[in-house]
Amino acid sequence: MTRGDRVLIIGGGLAGLATATALAPLGFKITLLEARQRLGGRASSFQDAGSGQLLDTCQHVSMGCCTNLAHFCRTLGIDHLLAPQPSLYFMTPDGKVSPFHADRLPAPLHLARSFARAHYLTWNEKARIAYALLRLRQADATSDPPFLDWLVRHGQTPRTIDRFWGVVLTSALNESPERIGLRYARKVFVDGFLRHRRGFEVSVPTVPLGRLYGEELQRWCSRQGVELRLNGAVRALAIEDNRVLAARTRQEENLEADWYVCATPFDRLLGLLPQEATDRHPYFTNLRRLETSPITSVHLWYRGAVTHLPHVVLVDCVGQWMFNRGESAPGEFYVQIVVSAARHLRGLGRDEIERRIVAEMASLFPAASSDRLHRARVVTERAATFSAVPGVDAWRPSPASPFENLFIAGDWTATGWPATMEGAVRSGYLAADALLRRMGRVTPSFVQPDL
Ligand SMILES: Cc1cc2nc3c(=O)[nH]c(=O)nc-3n(C[C@H](O)[C@H](O)[C@H](O)COP(=O)(O)OP(=O)(O)OC[C@H]3O[C@@H](n4cnc5c(N)ncnc54)[C@H](O)[C@@H]3O)c2cc1C
Structure with a gap:
């Protein structure tokens, strides 16, 4: 049995x-x-040739329910570089905004007043949604049927599905x-919005991910x-x-260790093994069944401020979130x-994506007229995350x-979480737990309790 203390990650x-x-x-x-x-993997930045600025490939946000990510940031002393957003702002194509923030009521009622005031849902729609949220909370957390069928069975209409879920x-x-299963849909609403007052609180980094x-x-x-070997x-x-x-590097060096932790994306792991x-092993062949989903981010620079809001969740729009990164x-x-x-x-091309988003920004914010647009950049991550399809x-x-001496980590491993930074950190902690267990060392788990 392996006993040494050399770990290669x-x-x-x-x-x-x-x-x-x-x-x-x-x-x-x-x-x-x-x-x-550079470090950071998918949560990182690149040097923009146009401006020389360090740009995030895509804005990354975390939520209050991400307890392991929060622990990781505290451990590293970088938690002060995250700014919690006490309110979320929901905007419709007519430019109207509904703020969401917790009031004094205990969970799950802390957001009830904001929800009741949301301008983009009728009273009938709000009642339907409240009923389905109640049933979702009671649903079996381990079953994972197609979520859309479940929504329809629980009285949801195309408008409540589009504008809320x-x-x-x-x-x-x-x-x-x-395309999603009930399990992770339920987790988002229960962990994020129903279980704890702070679960929904979004945090946004105040510095580029490349620094964080x-x-x-x-x-x-x-x-x-x-x-570190970059x-x-x-x-x-x-x-x-x-x-x-041993691990053989691209430079044909053989590196030996007692323990190996592979924390690459799943397709890379398959490429490393004979x-x-x-x-x-079904352990590996099953990975071929994982599917991925893309994310596009559109970076825009305007002459003059666009809005005083720090961010906006867009309802019924092409864009889904707008983040205001300031001057x-x-x-x-x-x-x-x-x-x-x-x-x-997919297939539209960068120019067309840019045109649609720029036109949408101009219709949402008077200060974002296209003549004030200075520069734009479209970035698409084709395999941004694995898809949380049913099962x-x-x-x-x-x-x-x-x-015997190989452990696997990554947001796509069995963390009980969807593909998020929280899932990635959890997977790293779980891999460390598993390694210590295999050594026969009895230590408390690194995984942090939920809120
Ligand atoms: C566009 C986008 C937006 C996102 N937004 C959010 C968000 O707002 N909130 C959130 O929580 N999550 C978000 N995510 C998801 C989040 O980024 C990931 O869940 C998380 O960063 C995954 O971390 P990881 O360590 O599992 O994998 P990765 O970050 O992919 O890290 C794997 C690392 O392995 C390295 N590697 C690969 N092959 C080799 C090799 N052969 N040898 C050595 N190294 C290798 C890679 O270079 C990489 O650095 C987003 C992801 C994307 C792509």
């Missing part, structure tokens, strides 16, 4: 980083290999209501003695007698519009792989 996204933050303080000798020249779920799960999960984490790793892509894992012997090994250069104001589950934009958990692997 492959992948410097939040999952791999969370494993490192769990194990490093316990005295493990950790090497973290990241293929790119779809607005929340498409952004939270990066999937459209007709990049530079700050690099500093933390060097303080903790974690050896541009350190692993090409293959050598397997013998049901164990990983095919005869992955074909043998990015003297006289230049930066906003970002996010379209989740963006399959319907998806049957294909998501637990952290302990069939190989």
Whole structure:
């Protein structure tokens, strides 16, 4: 049985980083290999050639119910770089806004007054939604039938689905209501809106993700003695007698460790292992059944401020969220519009996507007329997250792989969460738990309790 303390982590996204933050303080000798020249994985930034600014590939938000992400940020001392938003602003194509904030009533009634005032739903629609929310809360948390069928069976109309359920779920799960299962739809509403007053509270980083999960984490790793190798892509894992012997890098270096944690996207994991090994185990073959969903973000720079609102949730619009990033250069104001589950934009081309979003912004905000638009940039992540289709958990692997000294992390593993930063951090903590268990060490779980 393996006893040593050398751990090799492959992948410097939040999952791999969370494993490192769990194990490093316990005295493990950790090497973290990241293929790119930056940390953060999908939650990262890039240098925009047009402005020289560090831009997030896409705005990332977390919610109050993300207890493991919050713990991770506290551990690293970066929690002060997240700004909680006490109110959410919902806007319709006519420019009308309904704010949502918690009042003094206990959960699940803390948002009832804001919901009652929402201008974009009739009283009849609100009553239908309230009834379905009640039934959803009582629904079996483990069953996962198609959610759209469930909604229709529980009295929901095309308008309540479009204007309420779809607005929340498409952004939270990066999937459209007709493709998702009940399990994660229920989780979004119960954990986010019904169980705890603070569950729905959205936090937005005040600095680019490249600083939040990049530079700050690099500093933390060097303080903790974690050896970081950027541009350190692993090409293959050598397997013998049901164990990983070494990780071979693209530079043909063989790196040996006692334990390996692979925290790459699932398609990369399959590419690292010998095919005869992955074909043998349902643990790996099931991964071929996971599907992914794209996200498009449109970055716009205007001459002059567009709105005083910090963000807007868009109802019945092409864009789903607008984030107001304020003055990015003297006289230049930066906003970002996010379209989740963006399959319907596929094939339109960047210019057409930009044209539609710019026209929508101009109709929503008088100050966003196209003659004040300075620059625009469209970014699409084609495989942004796995799709939470009905029954998806049957294909998501637990952290302990069939190989004795190989553990798996990533937002797509069996975390009980959809593909989010919270899911990624949880998976990293779960991988650390599993590794310690296999060593025979009895320690409390790294996974944090729910709100
Ligand atoms: C556009 C977009 C918007 C999103 N918005 C939100 C949001 O608002 N809120 C939220 O909670 N979540 C959001 N997410 C999801 C969130 O980004 C992910 O769930 C999370 O970052 C996944 O982390 P991870 O560590 O599991 O995977 P990744 O971030 O994909 O990390 C995997 C890492 O492995 C590295 N790697 C791959 N192959 C190799 C190799 N062979 N050798 C070494 N390294 C390798 C990759 O370079 C990468 O850094 C969004 C995702 C996208 C794409």
